[in-house]
Amino acid sequence: MLSETSADFFGYYPGTVALVTAIYQGQRNVMAAGWHTALSSEPPLYGVAIGRERATYGLIAASGEFGVNFVPAKQARAIQGGGVLSLHDGADKFAALGLTPLPEQPLALREAYLAYHCRLTATLPVGDHDLFVGQVQRTHFDPAQYDERRLFVGQAAIYLGRSEYVTSGAARQSFPPQLYRPEEG
Numbered sequence: 001m002l003s004e005t006s007a008d009f010f011g012y013y014p015g016t017v018a019l020v021t022a023i024y025q026g027q028r029n030v031m032a033a034g035w036h037t038a039l040s041s042e043p044p045l046y047g048v049a050i051g052r053e054r055a056t057y058g059l060i061a062a063s064g065e066f067g068v069n070f071v072p073a074k075q076a077r078a079i080q081g082g083g084v085l086s087l088h089d090g091a092d093k094f095a096a097l098g099l100t101p102l103p104e105q106p107l108a109l110r111e112a113y114l115a116y117h118c119r120l121t122a123t124l125p126v127g128d129h130d131l132f133v134g135q136v137q138r139t140h141f142d143p144a145q146y147d148e149r150r151l152f153v154g155q156a157a158i159y160l161g162r163s164e165y166v167t168s169g170a171a172r173q174s175f176p177p178q179l180y181r182p183e184e185g
């Protein structure tokens with residue numbers, strides 16, 4: 001039975017929260033973003049909704065690029081810190097949260113199991129955020145966290161809302177692709 005609510009309700013979680021990275025003129029930053037989505041496979045486009053008041057917003061707008069990093073459950077504290085601390089207050093979140101950019105690819109985090117390096121292709125105003133659309137230029141991933149079909153087998157950091165996280169790990173349900181399309185004859 002469903003109940004209607006008039007409240008500002010974030011019940012669409014659980015979901016992953018990305019760590020969005022940006023660098024401009026030597027200034028680097030990382031922030032948590034629960035509002036992220038794949039948008040296109042050809043070309044590969046990924047979107048993140050970023051509030052205009054975020055320090056990260058200015059770095060992405062100025063540099064024209066951003067990183068989208070997914071870290072495992074053991075890094076939930078870093079996600080939360082990335083979403084509470086701000087570069088506006090002078091925080092070096094990489095040091096504070098124990099996050100390490102790859103030397104040769106500073107928008108990717110060593111702690112991530114998956115990292116997209118995106119070139120900004122569109123900035124779409126969406127209410128109180130802007131949707132930054134990025135074309136994926138490079139993808140880094142941790143092979144130990146994926147099986148031979150490239151399905152994630154690690155412990156994902158799954159956000160419930162209100163600063164609470166759980167992880168994946170329940171038994172998988174697998175369905176044949178043709179489940180609802182039985183072969184003719």
Ligand SMILES: Cc1cc2nc3c(=O)[nH]c(=O)nc-3n(C[C@H](O)[C@H](O)[C@H](O)COP(=O)(O)O)c2cc1C
Nearest residue numbers: 031032033034035050051054055056083085086087
């Ligand atoms: C779990 C979580 C998810 C968040 N998701 C978003 C988001 O999708 N977009 C956004 O603009 N801010 C989001 N925030 C807030 C920013 O991460 C937060 O304002 C951060 O301090 C911005 O850092 P900056 O000012 O250094 O860029 C989120 C915060 C948390 C804790």
